[in-house]
Amino acid sequence: xxTKKSSTRxxxxxxxxxxxxxxxxxxxxxxxxxxxxxKVTSRxxxxxxxxxxxxxxxxKVPKKKSSK
Numbered sequence: 231x232x233t234k235k236s237s238t239r240x241x242x243x244x245x246x247x248x249x250x251x252x253x254x255x256x257x258x259x260x261x262x263x264x265x266x267x268x269k270v271t272s273r274x275x276x277x278x279x280x281x282x283x284x285x286x287x288x289x290k291v292p293k294k295k296s297s298k
Contacts, residue, residue, distance in 0.1 A: 252280030
């Protein structure tokens with residue numbers, strides 16, 4: 231029986247660690263967004279921040295999807 235492909239996105243190990251750190255900071259209430267410095271409460275936003283930090287550090291992360 232063939233294995234079913236996972237629908238979740240796969241990132242490099244470095245990116246995964248970065249997202250994990252961002253989620254940890256969010257849960258502790260220490261994660262803030264860009265220039266405004268507002269506290270992040272959204273899970274999706276925390277993941278986006280983690281991936282963005284990983285991108286800057288040179289981790290293997292797919293490019294952002296452009297919004298029209």
